[in-house]
Amino acid sequence: MRAPIITERENWLRTVEFRDPEWIPCDVGFSQQTWREHREALEEIVLRHPLLFPDYQPGSTDFDAIEGIPYHLGDNHLDTWGCVWRNINEGLEGQCVGHPLEDWAALATYQPPDPLTQHDWGDEDWDAIARQVTEQKARGQLATGFGGRLFDRLYFLRGFENLMLDFATDDPHLPALIEMLERQVTARTQKCLDLGVDAVYFHTDIGTQKALMISPAQFRRYLKPMFTRLFQRCRRAGAHVYLSSDGRLLDIVDDLIECGVSVHDPQFRANTLEGITKAYKGRLCARVDLDRQMFATCSPEDVYHQVDDTVAALSAPEGGLMLLGAVYGAGVPLGNIEAICTALERVRSTPL
Numbered sequence: 001m002r003a004p005i006i007t008e009r010e011n012w013l014r015t016v017e018f019r020d021p022e023w024i025p026c027d028v029g030f031s032q033q034t035w036r037e038h039r040e041a042l043e044e045i046v047l048r049h050p051l052l053f054p055d056y057q058p059g060s061t062d063f064d065a066i067e068g069i070p071y072h073l074g075d076n077h078l079d080t081w082g083c084v085w086r087n088i089n090e091g092l093e094g095q096c097v098g099h100p101l102e103d104w105a106a107l108a109t110y111q112p113p114d115p116l117t118q119h120d121w122g123d124e125d126w127d128a129i130a131r132q133v134t135e136q137k138a139r140g141q142l143a144t145g146f147g148g149r150l151f152d153r154l155y156f157l158r159g160f161e162n163l164m165l166d167f168a169t170d171d172p173h174l175p176a177l178i179e180m181l182e183r184q185v186t187a188r189t190q191k192c193l194d195l196g197v198d199a200v201y202f203h204t205d206i207g208t209q210k211a212l213m214i215s216p217a218q219f220r221r222y223l224k225p226m227f228t229r230l231f232q233r234c235r236r237a238g239a240h241v242y243l244s245s246d247g248r249l250l251d252i253v254d255d256l257i258e259c260g261v262s263v264h265d266p267q268f269r270a271n272t273l274e275g276i277t278k279a280y281k282g283r284l285c286a287r288v289d290l291d292r293q294m295f296a297t298c299s300p301e302d303v304y305h306q307v308d309d310t311v312a313a314l315s316a317p318e319g320g321l322m323l324l325g326a327v328y329g330a331g332v333p334l335g336n337i338e339a340i341c342t343a344l345e346r347v348r349s350t351p352l
Contacts, residue, residue, distance in 0.1 A: 005022070006022055007140030007141070008025075008140055008141055008142065009136075009137070009140050009141055009142045009143075009198065010140070011023060011025065012025055012142050012198075013142075013198065013240075014319055015285060015319040015320065015321070015322060016240055016262050016263050016285045016319070016320075017319070018282075018285075018318045018319045018320055019318070019319065020317060020318055020319065020352070021319045021352060022351055022352060023347075023348055023349070023350065023351060023352060024311070024315060024321055024322065024323060024347050024348065024350075024352065025287075025322040025323070025348070026052065026322070026323045026324075026325075026344040026345070026347050026348040027052070027322075027323070027324050027325070027344075028049075028052050028053075028324075028325040028326075028327070028340055028341055028344060029324070029325070029326045029327065030042065030327050030328075031091055031092055031327065031328040031329065032065070032066055032067070032071055032090075032091035032092075033089060033090065033091030033092050033328070033329055033330055034091075034327050034328065034329070034330070034332065035061060035063050035091070036063055036064060036090075036091050037330045037331075038334060038337070039063045040063075041334055042334070042337065043058065043059075043061060045334065045337055045338050045341055046341075048338075048341070049341040049342070049345050051345050051348050051349055052341055052344060052345050052348065066090060066091060068093075068121065069085075069121050069122075070085045070087060070093045070094045070121070071087065071090065071091055071092065071093060071094070072087055072090060073087050073088065073089070073090035074087065076097070076098070077094065078098075079120050079121055080113035080118045080119070080120055080121065080122065081100065081112060081113060081120065081153070081156065081157065082100035082110075083096050083098060083099060083100060083156045083157065084096070084097055084098025084099075085097065085098075089329070092328065092329060096155075096156040099156065099157055099158055099159040099162070100157060101157045101158050101177065102158065102159050102162060104171075104173045107173060107176065107177065110180075112180060112184050113184075115148075115184045115185070115187040115188045115191075116187060116188075116191060119146075120149070126191060126195075129145065129192075129195060130195050133145070133195050133196060133197055137196075137198075142198050142199060143196070143197045143198045143199075144197055144198065144199050144200070144201055144242070145188075145189075145191075145192025145193075145195060145197040145199075145200050145201070146188070146192070146200070146201050146202075147185055147188055147189040147192060147200045147201065147202045147230065147234075148184065148185040148188050148189070148202065148203075149202075149203045149204065150181070150185065150202055150203070150204035150223070150226070150227070151204045151205065151206040151213075151223060151245075152203065152204060152205045152206075153181055154177065154178070154181065157177065158177070164213070164214070167214045167218045167222065174222060175222070178222060178223070178226055181226075182226045182229065182230065185202075185230060186229075186230060186233070189230055189233060189234065190233070192239075193233070193234065193237040193239055197239055198239060198240065199234075199239055199240040199241065199242050199262065199263075200234045200239055200240075200241060200242070201242045201244065202230070202231075202241065202242070202243050202244070203244050203245070204243060204244070204245045205245055205246045205247065206219070206223075206245050206247065206249070207245060207246060207247015207248045207249050207270060208247050208248065208270075209247060209248060209269065209270045210248060210270075211248055211251070212247070212248070212249065212251060212252065213247075216251045216252055216255075219252055219255065220252075220255060224255055224258075224259060227255075227256075227259040227260075227261075228258070228259045228260065231243075231259045231260030231261060232259070232260045234260065235260045235262075240262035240263065241260055241261050241262045241263075242262065242263050242264075242265075242287075243256065243261045243263070243264045243265075244264075244265050245264065245265075246267055246270070246289075247267065247270050248267075248270040248271055248275075249264070249266065249271065250271055250275045250279050253279040253280065253283075253284060256284065257283060257284050261284065262284075262285060263284070263285040263286070263287055263322070264280075264284060264285075264286065264287070265286075265287040265288070265289045265324060266280065266286055266287075266288060266289065267289045267291075267292075268288060268289060268290050268291040268306065268310070269291045269293055269294070273309060273310060273313055273314075276288060276313075276314065277313045277314055280314070280320070281313075281314055281316070281320065282316065282318075282320060283320075284320075285319070285320045285321070285322065286314065286320065286321060286322070287322035287323070287324050288310055288314065288321065288322070288323055288324065289324050289326060290303075290306060290307065290310070290323065290324065290325050290326070290340070291306060292325075292326050292327065292328060294306075295327060295332045295336050295337075295340070296329075296331040296332045296333070296336075298336065299336075300335055300336055300338070300339035301339075303336060303339040303340055303343055304339060304342075304343050307323065307343040307344065307347060308343075310323065311323075311347055315352070317352050319352075323344055323347060325340040325341070325343075325344055327340065
């Protein structure tokens with residue numbers, strides 16, 4: 001007799017823990033700008049792929065809606081950290097252009113937001129988050145919480161060039177800034193853990209397309225201790241750590257494993273399939289971020305080949321592979337979006 005089909009949550013956990021999942025988790029995501037560009041035609045594609053979008057209801061997307069302050073074109077926006085954001089592409093997150101700690105003299109009196117009452121853009125509703133966690137588990141879905149932004153929050157506060165100089169010169173103020181950030185993120189993380197989440201999500205863009213923004217030695221000196229304390233707190237509580245970071249991180253994959261990362265989303269182009277296979281396979285679950293930079297100009301066949309090559313190189317019966325097709329920005333043809341969905345739905349429907 002065939003065993004019952006496991007839930008999405010259980011399959012995700014098995015994938016991350018290398019415990020023989022039944023399928024490779026696959027996701028496709030669209031930016032608000034992409035929805036605004038393609039509208040009903042994109043919705044028709046979504047409805048043709050119910051395995052990827054099982055809960056989608058026809059007519060449920062307001063194509064012109066922009067949710068979240070940093071996605072709005074127009075005047076500058078101030079977040080709860082005092083950082084100023086500017087947007088020139090409505091539907092995509094803007095750029096941080098104003099930095100409250102640009103001058104180190106401001107650090108002594110700087111007051112970050114209260115992590116137990118505010119998120120990055122306003123008041124936090126922990127009661128609503130608690131209800132969501134309960135509902136997700138009841139539906140057999142993964143329950144997640146957001147711990148916060150890490151390295152990227154540092155350059156939002158200081159400004160990118162300033163922060164790079166801080167690391168290069170071992171500025172004596174830097175440890176205090178990192179300690180302040182760690183206190184904030186620890187408080188949010190613990191609140192998420194208290195709610196019983198399965199995984200805590202952290203964001204920390206730290207890579208360019210060719211290397212880390214700082215040296216591996218600087219990462220190990222300044223950031224790895226914070227990462228370790230935060231991530232091990234989650235692991236001790238029985239929750240997994242999902243670390244999202246763009247760019248080439250191959251030089252610190254061993255460090256991420258030691259810190260306690262459960263799954264990371266390496267970008268295909270920056271890290272290469274060979275690099276991801278060598279650094280991640282059998283060691284750290286990779287949610288491979290397919291080459292979104294090619295989606296606007298490639299052919300559907302290119303999409304199929306990349307997905308097939310990735311599965312051939314990285315899939316294993318014990319797990320450790322997820323696939324993500326992220327369609328951001330304008331200009332990605334509907335034919336390529338259809339190809340992304342078709343290729344990933346095919347992978348999702350194939351038993352391991």
